[in-house]
Amino acid sequence: MIRIFLLLFLCTLLTNSFSQSLPILLDGKTDDWNIPVPTYIDDIGDGNIFDFRDFSVTNDEDFLFIRLNLSPENKLVEDNQLTLYIDGDDNSGTGVFVNRIGAELRWDFGFRNGSFYKNGQTFISFADIQYRSLPTVIDTTYEIAIGRNVLPNGTDPLFTSSTIKIFFKDNVTNGDWMPNNGEVFEYSFDDTPTPPVNLIEINREDNSYLRIMNYNILFDGLLDPAKEQYFTRILQAIQPDIICFNEFFDSDAIQVQSKINEMLPLPNGASWNSVKLDFGNVTLSKYPITQNWAVYPDRRITASLIDLPSYFNNDLMVINSHYKCCGGSSNNNTRQLEADATIAFILDAKTPGGRIDLPANTPFMILGDLNLVGDRQQLTTLVTGDIINTQFFGNGGPPDWDGTDLEDLIAQHTDKRTAYTWRNDNSSFPPGRLDFQIYSNSVMSVEKSFVIQTEIMSASRLTQYGLQQFDTRNASDHFPKVTDYSFTVTSIAAEKFQPMDFKLEQNYPNPFNPSTSIQYAVGKRQFVSLKVFDVLGKEVATLVNEEKPAGTYEVKFSVGQDNILSLSSGVYFYTLSAGSFRETKKLILMR
Numbered sequence: 001m002i003r004i005f006l007l008l009f010l011c012t013l014l015t016n017s018f019s020q021s022l023p024i025l026l027d028g029k030t031d032d033w034n035i036p037v038p039t040y041i042d043d044i045g046d047g048n049i050f051d052f053r054d055f056s057v058t059n060d061e062d063f064l065f066i067r068l069n070l071s072p073e074n075k076l077v078e079d080n081q082l083t084l085y086i087d088g089d090d091n092s093g094t095g096v097f098v099n100r101i102g103a104e105l106r107w108d109f110g111f112r113n114g115s116f117y118k119n120g121q122t123f124i125s126f127a128d129i130q131y132r133s134l135p136t137v138i139d140t141t142y143e144i145a146i147g148r149n150v151l152p153n154g155t156d157p158l159f160t161s162s163t164i165k166i167f168f169k170d171n172v173t174n175g176d177w178m179p180n181n182g183e184v185f186e187y188s189f190d191d192t193p194t195p196p197v198n199l200i201e202i203n204r205e206d207n208s209y210l211r212i213m214n215y216n217i218l219f220d221g222l223l224d225p226a227k228e229q230y231f232t233r234i235l236q237a238i239q240p241d242i243i244c245f246n247e248f249f250d251s252d253a254i255q256v257q258s259k260i261n262e263m264l265p266l267p268n269g270a271s272w273n274s275v276k277l278d279f280g281n282v283t284l285s286k287y288p289i290t291q292n293w294a295v296y297p298d299r300r301i302t303a304s305l306i307d308l309p310s311y312f313n314n315d316l317m318v319i320n321s322h323y324k325c326c327g328g329s330s331n332n333n334t335r336q337l338e339a340d341a342t343i344a345f346i347l348d349a350k351t352p353g354g355r356i357d358l359p360a361n362t363p364f365m366i367l368g369d370l371n372l373v374g375d376r377q378q379l380t381t382l383v384t385g386d387i388i389n390t391q392f393f394g395n396g397g398p399p400d401w402d403g404t405d406l407e408d409l410i411a412q413h414t415d416k417r418t419a420y421t422w423r424n425d426n427s428s429f430p431p432g433r434l435d436f437q438i439y440s441n442s443v444m445s446v447e448k449s450f451v452i453q454t455e456i457m458s459a460s461r462l463t464q465y466g467l468q469q470f471d472t473r474n475a476s477d478h479f480p481k482v483t484d485y486s487f488t489v490t491s492i493a494a495e496k497f498q499p500m501d502f503k504l505e506q507n508y509p510n511p512f513n514p515s516t517s518i519q520y521a522v523g524k525r526q527f528v529s530l531k532v533f534d535v536l537g538k539e540v541a542t543l544v545n546e547e548k549p550a551g552t553y554e555v556k557f558s559v560g561q562d563n564i565l566s567l568s569s570g571v572y573f574y575t576l577s578a579g580s581f582r583e584t585k586k587l588i589l590m591r
Contacts, residue, residue, distance in 0.1 A: 047176030
């Protein structure tokens with residue numbers, strides 16, 4: 001009994017002291033959960049099938065965010081009896097009573113549906129509560145988002161109290177509970193405004209960058225006269241140089257080429273180039289396509305070598321891919337074969353002799369609707385070169401030219417902190433990250449990347465780019481993924497360059513009043529945050545919160561600026577976070 005009271009006290013203490021809104025990017029990586037937030041740590045080994053480990057909670061203006069950690073790895077939206085309960089009115093006498101709370105919401109992850117208990121029981125889908133979770137592949141840690149302003153039954157709000165209670169349960173026999181039986185976890189929303197979304201401009205800042213787009217257009221939708229206006233506006237806003245389309249099942253390359261020539265006419269009457277070798281993918285390029293290969297017979301994987309203009313100093317190989325859909329062990333095994341075949345093709349291309357010989361340091365990328373909704377191993381194979389079916393495809397190996405992994409590009413939406421690329425509110429599956437660009441980052445650099453979902457763009461932003469609110473929804477259930485690339489020409493023999501480390505320097509002067517300078521180094525392009533906290537862990541200033549290319553930087557922290565809170569003398573801490581790197585140093589303000 002003493003332990004229960006201590007845990008109750010600890011949860012309340014964490015909520016009152018550290019409850020803090022955070023600008024979470026819902027991408028499944030969780031690296032932006034970088035300051036203390038209310039957390040419950042469960043006992044280890046007390047589950048039957050799944051063992052809950054911990055969960056953390058935060059919020060922004062629109063969403064409640066939960067970071068869930070459990071073991072072993074699983075696919076959160078299938079094949080489990082895991083349930084989330086939320087008491088949205090902080091009243092144990094309403095809703096369904098479970099583990100000392102009265103829950104208005106019951107959400108069954110593995111069945112992808114739930115119930116809302118207010119004015120009776122209403123059966124709900126993910127769209128009714130704006131449920132999202134990433135990653136889409138099997139994992140042990142998930143980011144979950146639920147809308148704060150939802151009306152699950154069309155009338156009553158889910159959240160009517162600033163304080164809520166949360167409970168997880170595995171409904172199998174002797175399944176795990178979190179919090180444990182008799183314990184309660186409560187969370188109070190923090191309405192401190194989060195930094196506004198850094199809007200990503202669709203236009204290209206530098207015409208020397210190569211713009212590449214991949215897009216699943218849903219059953220030949222581009223050639224559907226009823227959808228032509230939507231695709232035209234989208235393509236004209238993006239202005240890509242290379243396009244990898246998926247799902248042209250009933251159309252040939254010439255038909256698609258003709259339509260793109262209408263939608264995106266090139267100067268001086270020039271024509272787009274197109275190729276279709278498999279039964280679904282069409283690759284188009286403003287520049288000549290010199291060679292093509294069917295990567296894996298009877299599968300939707302086509303590689304094309306594109307002759308780029310001389311100022312790029314390279315050609316480019318794109319591997320347009322649409323892997324096997326959907327759940328189930330058979331489909332999962334097929335996707336692994338497709339991933340293995342893709343890596344075997346790349347390794348052969350890098351090695352003299354065999355089917356294909358690429359000149360050293362030729363940039364290449366794997367892109368398209370990869371349907372990665374099962375084992376994480378398929379994504380691991382594509383990034384690291386770890387081939388599983390060695391009896392068919394030989395031993396794997398590092399796929400990039402410098403003997404390292406490829407880069408899995410996670411692109412944010414232009415107007416929202418999320419990274420899913422597929423959404424269909426009429427499906428039972430919540431939004432997911434199905435569309436990928438995986439590239440050779442030893443010779444290619446990302447200058448800008450984004451996913452477009454017009455529904456979430458403001459009227460002024462839509463007008464700016466000649467778009468309409470429901471263009472992407474009306475066009476397809478996938479969103480276009482767009483990246484501007486630059487190219488780095490290096491010599492394999494000269495690649496003894498040691499990359500710069502991530503580093504945080506001591507501020508100077510220290511102590512300071514009214515301002516001080518902080519220097520830091522970024523070892524590779526990464527999303528970087530530099531924040532200042534007081535001794536209680538409360539954030540008092542955000543100095544950097546954006547993606548940065550490799551380099552050294554200096555930022556000034558001044559207590560006199562209008563956007564900085566008035567601070568009293570004392571000790572403060574500043575923390576640099578970039579991917580898995582995190583470093584904290586102390587600074588002293590003397591007034």
